[in-house]
Structures are given as C-alpha cells and as structure tokens.
Amino acid sequence: MKNLLSSRLAWPVLVLVALLLANFAVNPSFFEITVRDGNLYGPVVDILRRAAPIVLIALGMTLVIATRGIDLSVGAVAALSGSWASMSIISSADRASVGVVLTAVAVALIMALVAGAWNGFLVSTLGIQPIVATLVLMVAGRGLAQIITNEKILYPDNSPAYKLIGGGYLLAVPFSILLAGAIFALTAILTRRTALGTLIEAVGINPAASRLAGIKDRQIIFLVYVFSGFCAGLAGLMLTSNSTSADPNSIGLSIELDAILAVVIGGTALTGGRFSLAGTLVGAFIIETMDAFVVIAISARSTDVFKACVVIVVCLLQSPKIQSWLRGLFTRRRPGTPTGPPRAAGSAEPAGATPTGPASGPAVNPTEQMTRTS
Amino acid sequence: MTITESAVAAARPRRRRFSRYAQYSTVGITVALLALMLVAGSLLYPNFTSGQALLDLLGKNVFLLPLAVGMTFVIISGGIDLSVGAMMALGSVVAATLLQAGWSAPVVIVAVLLIGSLLGLLNGVMVSYFGIQPFIATLASMFLARGLCLVITDRSIAIDNPFFQTMNTAHLDLFEVTSTNLRGKVRVSDVYTTPSVVIALAVLLTAFAVLHYSRFGRTVYAVGGNESSARLMGMAVSRTKISVYVISGLCAGVAGLLFAFYTASGDPVAGIGYELNAIAAVVIGGTLLAGGTGYVLGSFLGVLVLGVIYAFKEFDGDLNTGWTRVMIGVLVLFFIVIQRLVVRRT
Numbered sequence: 007m008k009n010l011l012s013s014r015l016a017w018p019v020l021v022l023v024a025l026l027l028a029n030f031a032v033n034p035s036f037f038e039i040t041v042r043d044g045n046l047y048g049p050v051v052d053i054l055r056r057a058a059p060i061v062l063i064a065l066g067m068t069l070v071i072a073t074r075g076i077d078l079s080v081g082a083v084a085a086l087s088g089s090w091a092s093m094s095i096i097s098s099a100d101r102a103s104v105g106v107v108l109t110a111v112a113v114a115l116i117m118a119l120v121a122g123a124w125n126g127f128l129v130s131t132l133g134i135q136p137i138v139a140t141l142v143l144m145v146a147g148r149g150l151a152q153i154i155t156n157e158k159i160l161y162p163d164n165s166p167a168y169k170l171i172g173g174g175y176l177l178a179v180p181f182s183i184l185l186a187g188a189i190f191a192l193t194a195i196l197t198r199r200t201a202l203g204t205l206i207e208a209v210g211i212n213p214a215a216s217r218l219a220g221i222k223d224r225q226i227i228f229l230v231y232v233f234s235g236f237c238a239g240l241a242g243l244m245l246t247s248n249s250t251s252a253d254p255n256s257i258g259l260s261i262e263l264d265a266i267l268a269v270v271i272g273g274t275a276l277t278g279g280r281f282s283l284a285g286t287l288v289g290a291f292i293i294e295t296m297d298a299f300v301v302i303a304i305s306a307r308s309t310d311v312f313k314a315c316v317v318i319v320v321c322l323l324q325s326p327k328i329q330s331w332l333r334g335l336f337t338r339r340r341p342g343t344p345t346g347p348p349r350a351a352g353s354a355e356p357a358g359a360t361p362t363g364p365a366s367g368p369a370v371n372p373t374e375q376m377t378r379t380s
Numbered sequence: 381m382t383i384t385e386s387a388v389a390a391a392r393p394r395r396r397r398f399s400r401y402a403q404y405s406t407v408g409i410t411v412a413l414l415a416l417m418l419v420a421g422s423l424l425y426p427n428f429t430s431g432q433a434l435l436d437l438l439g440k441n442v443f444l445l446p447l448a449v450g451m452t453f454v455i456i457s458g459g460i461d462l463s464v465g466a467m468m469a470l471g472s473v474v475a476a477t478l479l480q481a482g483w484s485a486p487v488v489i490v491a492v493l494l495i496g497s498l499l500g501l502l503n504g505v506m507v508s509y510f511g512i513q514p515f516i517a518t519l520a521s522m523f524l525a526r527g528l529c530l531v532i533t534d535r536s537i538a539i540d541n542p543f544f545q546t547m548n549t550a551h552l553d554l555f556e557v558t559s560t561n562l563r564g565k566v567r568v569s570d571v572y573t574t575p576s577v578v579i580a581l582a583v584l585l586t587a588f589a590v591l592h593y594s595r596f597g598r599t600v601y602a603v604g605g606n607e608s609s610a611r612l613m614g615m616a617v618s619r620t621k622i623s624v625y626v627i628s629g630l631c632a633g634v635a636g637l638l639f640a641f642y643t644a645s646g647d648p649v650a651g652i653g654y655e656l657n658a659i660a661a662v663v664i665g666g667t668l669l670a671g672g673t674g675y676v677l678g679s680f681l682g683v684l685v686l687g688v689i690y691a692f693k694e695f696d697g698d699l700n701t702g703w704t705r706v707m708i709g710v711l712v713l714f715f716i717v718i719q720r721l722v723v724r725r726t
Binding site: 139144310311 | 460506509510511512513515516517519520521522523526527528530531534653656659660663669670700701702703704705706707708709710712713716717720
C-alpha cells in the first residue's frame with residue numbers, strides 16, 4: 007500500500023478516478039457503453055476520443071519539457087497541417103480517393119516535421135530560449151495556415167478516408183484512440199526500452215555535463231522538437247478531419263496550454279530532467295474528464311476559471327515554499343499519515359479544488375520529494 | 381551559457397569602445413526598419429505617410445501601448461506576463477458590466493484599475509513568493525481572467541455611458557493640412573488624435589521616468605541582470621518582482637479602459653493573442669528576453685512597427701491577414717537573432 011501511494015502516478019490516477027466518479031454522480035449513464043452499427047459509443051468513449059489530440063501533443067510536449075524546453079507552437083503547427091490537408095483534399099477533383107487523402111496527409115506531416123525541425127534548429131543550434139524560439143512559429147504558423155486556406159473556413163466533411171483519422175472507427179474502436187495509443191506505445195518503447203529516455207533526462211538535468219559525458223545534447227534537443235512537431239501535425243489532422251468546419255484561426259487554439267497542463271498534472275516537472283509518459287496520459291484524461299464534468303455539472307462557461315484554479319493549485323503544490331512547509335508537517339506527524347491521503351483524494355474533486363488546495367498537498371509532495379532525492 | 385560568458389570576457393578589452401553603443405544597436409535597427417517600412421508604404425500606397433495616417437498608427441493600436449509598457453517592466457526583470465491580453469478583455473467587460481449596472485464612470489475606472497492591479501499582484505505573489513515559473517503562473521491567470529470574462533458574459537456589451545462615449549468620439553485637433561486632390565481641388569482637413577492616445581503616451585512617459593530615473597527602476601534592471609547579486613547587494617528583490625507584475629496588471633487595466641473607449645463596448649474575447657503582440661513589440665524594441673536590458677521607448681517603437689504592419693494590411697484590401705502574422709513572426713525572429721549576436725559580442 008505504501009509503495010503504491012509513493013508511486014508518482016498514484017495521485018493523478020486517484021484524481022482521475024475521483025473525477026470519473028463525480029461525472030457518474032451527475033450523469034448516471036456515464037459508464038454506459040453501447041454498440042451501434044458494430045461501433046462503440048458512450049460518454050467514456052467520447053472522452054477518450056476527444057483526449058486523443060491532446061494526448062498526442064502532450065506526448066511531444068513531455069519529451070520537450072524533459073529537456074528543459076517548451077514548445078508553444080504546437081497549436082499553430084496543428085492548424086498548419088490540418089489546414090493543408092483539408093485544403094488539398096477539398097480542392098482536389100476526387101475527394102473520396104484514398105490516394106488524394108494519403109498524399110495530403112503525407113505532405114501535411116512533412117510540413118509538421120519541418121516546423122519541428124525549425125524549432126529544433128533555433129533551440130539547439132542557435133541556442134535561443136525555447137519559449138522565445140517557439141513563439142516565432144506560434145505567431146507565424148497560424149498566419150501561414152491562413153495563407154494556405156486563403157482566409158476561408160474549411161468544410162472537410164465529405165471525404166470518408168480523411169474522416170477516418172478523427173471520426174472513423176476501426177474494429178469497433180474510434181480510429182483516433184487507436185492512433186494515439188499506437189504513438190504512445192511507440193514512444194514509451196523508444197524511451198523506456200532503449201537508452202533514449204535516459205539520454206533525454208540527462209540533457210534536461212544538465213546539458214553541459216551530459217555533453218562532457220559524450221551525449222550529443224544538440225541532436226537530442228533537435229529530435230524532441232521534431233517529434234513534438236510531428237505529434238502536433240498528427241493532432242491537427244485529427245482535429246480537422248472530425249469537424250464539419252475548420253477555421254485556421256481556431257484549429258487547436260490554446261491546445262498548447264492544455265498539453266502543458268496535462269504534462270504538469272502528470273508529474274513531469276517543468277524544470278526538466280525527468281518525465282512520465284504514463285503521467286501525461288493520465289493528465290490528458292484528467293483534463294478531458296474535468297471538461298466533461300464542468301460542462302455537465304457547472305456550466306460550459308466556467309471551464310476556463312476552473313482550469314485556472316486547477317493549474318494554480320497544482321503549481322502551488324509543486325512550489326518549494328509549500329513543499330518545505332508540507333515536508334515539515336509530514337515528518338512531524340508521521341503516525342498520522344494514513345488519514346492524510348484518502349482525504350486528499352476527495353478534496354481534489356472539482357468543486358472543492360481551490361479552497362482545499364493545501365489539504366491535497368501531502369499527496370503530491372512526499373512522492374515528488376522522494377523521487378527527486380533518490 | 382558558459383560559452384557566452386567566456387566569449388564576453390574575452391571580447392571585452394578589445395571592444396570596450398564600441399560596447400557602449402552596441403547596446404543601442406537593436407534600437408537603431410528598429411528605427412531604420414520603421415523608416416524603411418514607412419518609405420516602402422508611401423511608395424506602394426498614396427497617403428500611407430500622410431499626417432493623419434501616421435497618427436492613426438498609434439490611434440488604432442492605442443491599447444497595445446500600455447500592454448507593451450507593462451510587459452517591458454516584467455521582461456526587464458527577467459519574467460514574462462502572458463495574462464495581459466485576457467486582463468485587458470476582463471477590464472473592458474468589467475467596465476461595461478458595471479456601467480450597465482448604473483455605476484458612475486470614475487468609480488468604474490478605479491475599479492478596473494484595481495482589478496488589473498490585483499490580478500497582477502496574484503501573478504507577482506505566485507512568481508516571487510511561491511517561486512512558480514513566470515510563464516506558468518501567468519498562463520494560469522490568463523485562463524483565470526479569460527474565464528472570468530466568459531462567466532460575466534459570453535457576448536460583447538455596448539457602453540452608452542456619456543463619459544465613455546465622449547472618450548470614444550472626441551477628437552483633439554492638432555493642426556490643419558491643406559491638400560490638393562487629383563482633380564485639383566484644395567481641401568483643408570484637421571489632423572487629429574484621440575484622448576486615448578494622450579493617456580497612452582502619459583503612461584509611456586511615466587514608465588520612462590520610473591524605469592530610468594528612479595531607484596525602483598534601477599532595481600528592476602539589477603534583478604533582471606542577476607537576481608542573486610541583486611539579493612546579495614541587499615536589494616528588495618521579492619518586492620521588486622511583485623511590483624513589476626502589479627505594474628503590468630495596472631497597465632493591462634488601462635489598456636482595458638482604452639479598449640472600452642475605442643470600441644464603446646466590453647468584449648470577453650477581446651485581445652486574444654495580444655500578449656504575443658505585446659511581447660513582439662517589446663522584443664522588436666530591443667529589450668532582451670533574458671532580462672536585464674531594455675528600453676521602454678523601444679517598446680513604443682515596437683508598437684509603431686506592428687502598427688505599420690497592420691496599416692499595410694489596411695491599405696491593401698487584398699492582402700491576406702496571414703501575412704501580418706507571418707511578418708510579425710519574421711520580425712521577432714530577426715530581432716532575437718540580432719540580440720543573440722549582440723549579446724555574444726558586447
């Protein structure tokens with residue numbers, strides 16, 4: 007039990023479970039999954055499907071943040087690739103043709119890779135601060151998307167092959183979930199079954215030292231931005247393929263913030279050096295479940311305020327001041343710990359997030375501290 | 381970082397004479413660029429550089445100036461403030477709502493400025509006291525401010541308060557211009573500006589005075605230059621860091637009011653992406669994003685450069701809006717690279 011709770015993932019998972027239960031409380035049919043035309047439907051499936059683009063973008067963001075960077079341009083890159091793919095399919099003679107769709111998707115993904123490489127070049131070769139370097143594309147990328155679409159709103163809804171990416175089904179499961187899952191598995195294998203993950207963490211902890219140790223830090227930094235660009239491009243395809251109308255101004259708008267939020271909730275510190283892909287996955291699900299809950303139980307209009315409160319609480323919990331305060335609290339009252347965690351999990355429920363913030367503290371902190379010092 | 385520092389140490393003896401001027405080189409480039417763009421504009425479009433058009437460069441983007449001024453303080457201190465665009469929208473929405481509820485204009489103005497300062501204080505406390513990264517802390521308050529806007533209203537509210545209406549329509553006539561049009565007809569027209577421009581310029585001059593001629597201003601530079609040295613020298617680092625965010629919030633409040641004057645409405649979705657424009661203006665104006673170096677008058681030039689880019693779009697109806705964004709992106713990139721080179725050299 008103690009091992010389970012000291013795991014880095016335990017608290018995000020508990021929060022997710024609490025959120026799911028809260029959703030169930032307001033909507034008793036929340037866990038119902040029905041089969042229509044041989045495909046799965048239901049609120050949970052819906053949440054998973056909507057989480058797919060965020061999961062993808064947050065995956066790339068996790069690796070970027072692990073190298074002490076940040077990628078603000080992901081929303082713009084998503085808009086760029088989504089606009090290009092939709093535009094070239096719409097303007098082609100045969101929208102239903104698989105060849106047309108495949109070409110459009112391939113070119114869009116290459117554009118996303120180039121965008122990522124551009125960010126990587128600015129950060130790794132020119133040594134510009136990541137926030138600033140990716141800011142350039144964040145501003146200009148959406149502009150390029152507008153130029154591609156000639157300032158029109160796109161209606162990419164009558165190409166079945168393209169629709170598959172974001173709204174289609176394969177083996178009864180939404181294709182976007184499978185796609186995001188596949189990329190997630192691939193990333194997990196690459197970073198955890200090879201040395202790549204360790205190298206990324208080494209660069210994030212100390213680039214100079216890792217360079218001295220023989221790690222090609224610039225190559226690694228370059229690669230994570232390329233990967234982030236690719237993920238953003240793929241997410242852009244998902245976002246546009248599923249929508250009946252897409253405006254380059256609004257495709258993936260502020261998705262970079264959701265992705266960063268998912269990463270932070272998942273326990274990856276913004277200071278870089280260590281990352282948790284599973285945590286990011288849980289973080290992305292938390293965001294989508296939270297959105298679903300807020301929309302049903304409170305009001306769609308308060309989603310942003312709610313998210314802001316969550317970000318603030320999560321950040322405060324990670325802050326050195328609160329951490330040392332809680333550590334003091336924790337060491338003094340060691341016998342009292344069993345009562346701490348369950349209450350904390352309850353308090354992480356949406357409605358009480360702000361006022362009970364400190365109470366949910368012991369949760370994140372000790373584990374955080376243990377992993378850091380060990 | 382270490383490479384840059386050793387390069388700095390090595391280059392210093394030789395370059396001492398030039399380094400005094402090198403710090404102004406980015407501003408020099410900005411001025412040259414602004415001139416170049418104006419010349420290009422006047423060659424492409426008639427009336428691009430007429431007196432009224434030049435004044436409109438500022439008049440149409442007047443709310444951007446306070447945002448950039450506040451952002452300059454924050455960036456010089458080594459931070460960043462992503463919440464200003466949302467705070468501006470919140471200011472305009474609060475003003476419109478309170479006026480609708482029958483509050484008097486002076487009270488509303490004070491309330492808006494107070495709300496801006498309070499949100500700035502929240503940013504400052506999160507950054508300085510709790511040690512949260514400025515980027516994340518202000519991101520959270522951006523969500524918060526934008527969310528509060530939407531909670532208050534999801535559509536734009538018109539303002540019919542007499543004072544706000546006056547500020548909306550008032551013209552300050554500056555001088556007369558006689559011009560001959562193509563048919564040879566002589567026309568006398570007034571070149572005017574708006575009270576909002578005067579307010580924005582007053583904010584700018586106050587900021588200039590504070591930043592360059594006060595002890596607080598020097599502390600801001602010191603904190604941005606090297607926080608731990610500033611702390612060792614006994615400067616009030618925490619107080620200064622909190623203050624710059626309060627200043628930025630206050631400026632965003634002013635921007636919200638100017639926006640309310642300009643559009644005679646409060647709009648919950650106003651100023652999306654304006655934080656980026658403000659940052660772009662500051663960068664173009666020669667302020668180093670790493671902190672420690674910068675000029676508030678440079679940010680003024682940056683706002684003018686953005687104004688010219690928008691003017692291009694306005695004068696040429698066929699120009700895709702995308703190009704304005706691409707141009708801003710390219711300019712920011714250009715200045716970042718220049719700054720990178722200047723920092724390496726001086």
